[in-house]
Amino acid sequence: MGSSLRAAGVEGGVVALITAGWEERESEVDEVEHHMGLPVRNLGLFRRAEQVVESDPELLAASSRLRRRVREHEELYRIRLEPLMTALRRLAAHGSHAGRRAPEIDGTLQMLRDLDDHQHRQMAELFDAFRAKHDIPNRPSLAPHRAELEAQIGEAAAVAIAGGNVAVLYNRLRLFGLEPLLAEKPLLAWSAGAMVLSDRIMLFHDDPPWGGGQALVYGPGLGLVPGLVLMPHARERLNLDDPGRVGFLARRMQPRTCVALDPGDGLLWDGTTASSLSGEARRFTPEGALLPFDGGTPV
Amino acid sequence: MSPAIDQLLEGGVEQSDVDAFMHERQTPIVEGPSVTFVWRGEADEVNVRHFIYGLGSNQAMWRVDGTDLWYRVVEIPPGSRFEYKIEVVRGANRHWIRDPHNPYIARDPFGANSVVQGAGYAIPSWIHEDPDARPGSLEEVSVPSDAMGGEQPLVVYTPARMRNTLRYPVLIAFDGLDYVRYASLKIVLDNLIHRHEIPPMVVALSPSADRFGEYTANEAHARYVADELMPWLVDRYPLRRRPADRGLMGASLGGVAALSTAWRHPGRFGRLFLQSGSFAFTDIGESDRGPVLQQVVPWMNAFRRDPGRPAERMFISCGMYESLIYENRSLAALLQGTENVFRYEEARDGHNWENWRDRLRAGLSWLFPGPLMRVYE
Numbered sequence: 001m002g003s004s005l006r007a008a009g010v011e012g013g014v015v016a017l018i019t020a021g022w023e024e025r026e027s028e029v030d031e032v033e034h035h036m037g038l039p040v041r042n043l044g045l046f047r048r049a050e051q052v053v054e055s056d057p058e059l060l061a062a063s064s065r066l067r068r069r070v071r072e073h074e075e076l077y078r079i080r081l082e083p084l085m086t087a088l089r090r091l092a093a094h095g096s097h098a099g100r101r102a103p104e105i106d107g108t109l110q111m112l113r114d115l116d117d118h119q120h121r122q123m124a125e126l127f128d129a130f131r132a133k134h135d136i137p138n139r140p141s142l143a144p145h146r147a148e149l150e151a152q153i154g155e156a157a158a159v160a161i162a163g164g165n166v167a168v169l170y171n172r173l174r175l176f177g178l179e180p181l182l183a184e185k186p187l188l189a190w191s192a193g194a195m196v197l198s199d200r201i202m203l204f205h206d207d208p209p210w211g212g213g214q215a216l217v218y219g220p221g222l223g224l225v226p227g228l229v230l231m232p233h234a235r236e237r238l239n240l241d242d243p244g245r246v247g248f249l250a251r252r253m254q255p256r257t258c259v260a261l262d263p264g265d266g267l268l269w270d271g272t273t274a275s276s277l278s279g280e281a282r283r284f285t286p287e288g289a290l291l292p293f294d295g296g297t298p299v
Numbered sequence: 300m301s302p303a304i305d306q307l308l309e310g311g312v313e314q315s316d317v318d319a320f321m322h323e324r325q326t327p328i329v330e331g332p333s334v335t336f337v338w339r340g341e342a343d344e345v346n347v348r349h350f351i352y353g354l355g356s357n358q359a360m361w362r363v364d365g366t367d368l369w370y371r372v373v374e375i376p377p378g379s380r381f382e383y384k385i386e387v388v389r390g391a392n393r394h395w396i397r398d399p400h401n402p403y404i405a406r407d408p409f410g411a412n413s414v415v416q417g418a419g420y421a422i423p424s425w426i427h428e429d430p431d432a433r434p435g436s437l438e439e440v441s442v443p444s445d446a447m448g449g450e451q452p453l454v455v456y457t458p459a460r461m462r463n464t465l466r467y468p469v470l471i472a473f474d475g476l477d478y479v480r481y482a483s484l485k486i487v488l489d490n491l492i493h494r495h496e497i498p499p500m501v502v503a504l505s506p507s508a509d510r511f512g513e514y515t516a517n518e519a520h521a522r523y524v525a526d527e528l529m530p531w532l533v534d535r536y537p538l539r540r541r542p543a544d545r546g547l548m549g550a551s552l553g554g555v556a557a558l559s560t561a562w563r564h565p566g567r568f569g570r571l572f573l574q575s576g577s578f579a580f581t582d583i584g585e586s587d588r589g590p591v592l593q594q595v596v597p598w599m600n601a602f603r604r605d606p607g608r609p610a611e612r613m614f615i616s617c618g619m620y621e622s623l624i625y626e627n628r629s630l631a632a633l634l635q636g637t638e639n640v641f642r643y644e645e646a647r648d649g650h651n652w653e654n655w656r657d658r659l660r661a662g663l664s665w666l667f668p669g670p671l672m673r674v675y676e
């Protein structure tokens with residue numbers, strides 16, 4: 001972590017730390033602090049959000065409704081997604097000539113991309129409507145926290161965002177309106193923390209207890225690192241030895257680029273381009289290969 | 300045959316050969332599909348008493364001439380697990396004992412049996428305590444009930460770090476304390492929650508002092524569960540209100556209690572976990588079941604005439620080596636012709652708590668999927 005910060009030009013000062021994705025374990029930051037090599041200030045977004053909703057019953061009720069709506073949207077999305085993924089698998093395994101299957105596979109992938117875009121829009125509209133209806137940017141119960149966070153981030157040399165529950169993390173970052181503040185700071189983010197920086201958050205696990213383990217659109221990310229679908233813990237969560245799965249995922253995500261990040265792998269984003277910082281970050285190719293991430297400007 | 304026994308029997312056997320053969324040996328001897336049961340001692344007759352329905356339950360063991368070694372070889376399909384005892388007959392006395400050289404024991408309310416773990420069977424990793432998993436809590440309470448004529452005992456599992464600002468799914472488990480004692484339910488809940496395979500949830504562990512009366516499709520018991528227990532839980536714990544977040548589970552007669560309660564109160568329980576349900580029926584002939592299951596028959600026949608949609612999702616499991624496989628396959632076939640959403644899973648196991656334990660991950664995670672897809676750390 002310390003070397004990554006130095007690579008981003010951060011040599012000293014305090015690091016503002018966001019561990020809201022860890023939920024109730026948010027304050028257990030000793031290990032992170034040790035690895036950071038710089039003084040750390042935990043911004044306590046999860047705790048703050050708990051305090052806010054305890055003092056603001058209307059927001060508590062609205063947040064519960066939002067979670068229900070998110071779950072419902074995800075259920076509806078899955079109902080449409082599963083037959084398309086089944087179709088893709090069956091087409092890939094069909095005994096007919098590859099040339100005759102190709103247009104059918106292309107068409108199914110286009111339907112998947114359309115469905116993913118639809119889910120992305122639905123979720124973006126849901127989150128935006130929540131913010132507007134409950135006046136999140138100006139809500140009195142949030143205002144003192146926002147002012148404190150603005151000051152703390154302003155004083156920090158960098159902001160570090162840890163992983164955990166990506167939905168909880170995204171929700172807390174947006175609740176306190178941190179996107180513009182984060183955009184102005186060197187950021188060190190890992191696991192779910194890296195995922196929220198993208199313009200689209202994809203959920204993935206190839207071996208859940210049930211189901212085929214198809215990747216799902218959660219919704220929009222903060223958009224600070226657009227064009228990349230960052231896939232942390234890829235080796236643990238994805239069957240990277242299956243070129244068919246890798247290739248289909250790469251094609252489904254187009255024009256975005258899927259990047260597998262495993263422990264030790266890092267990317268450096270300078271605001272316009274990404275380059276490999278450490279380890280062996282790899283990009284998915286449409287042919288099903290995993291090649292070293294060679295940087296460049298994402299689409 | 301068993302390669303191990305064949306080798307022993309080659310060229311005559313003496314008592315000293317048997318001593319060497321048995322030295323530090325674990326039994327039964329599993330060699331691919333062959334399972335060799337072994338026992339040593341003086342007896343007139345020795346039998347393997349297993350609990351596989353369809354295979355003669357009394358498998359006589361053979362004595363190796365000139366020794367005190369008895370054995371029996373049985374062929375079983377891969378992935379099998381079943382329970383047994385050894386019956387030692389001396390004169391008019393018949394003693395059922397656990398296999399003294401088998402460390403695998405399964406406990407149930409009636410005692411304990413020895414266990415055969417066939418080739419390909421593995422005890423699931425998620426049934427063992429994980430030091431990283433934060434343990435939930437068990438709270439003993441009692442629930443007032445007019446339907447049951449007085450206070451009903453209950454133990455409630457609440458997940459670690461439960462918060463009043465969140466709402467949780469709830470599952471009512473019939474024979475709930477037996478699930479904890481014999482199927483490691485509390486450990487499984489702690490582990491699956493820790494692995495994010497199920498969400499943090501509240502589980503009401505409902506015992507029964509009279510399961511032959513209460514769990515045999517008893518209308519008063521169903522009323523207690525739907526109209527008294529569930530509202531009591533909602534008042535006391537931060538629970539979600541959608542039927543999809545409310546479930547019933549049970550094994551054997553507990554499965555009957557779960558299905559019949561949901562059927563009598565449609566729209567109240569969105570999730571059902573039915574394990575080896577005692578779904579006795581007579582709509583296509585007589586049932587040779589005993590008097591306890593005869594109590595289930597009228598309700599089950601009514602259900603089969605008009606199953607409706609008792610829940611939004613049902614997970615049904617049954618062991619291939621139990622007699623109830625017939626009733627459970629019939630239920631699955633019946634539901635297949637309806638709009639019900641269900642999964643049906645069979646295991647090469649019998650009517651026992653460890654079979655039900657081994658299906659917990661599949662059932663719970665399908666009925667109540669956790670945030671696994673959302674957590675990256």
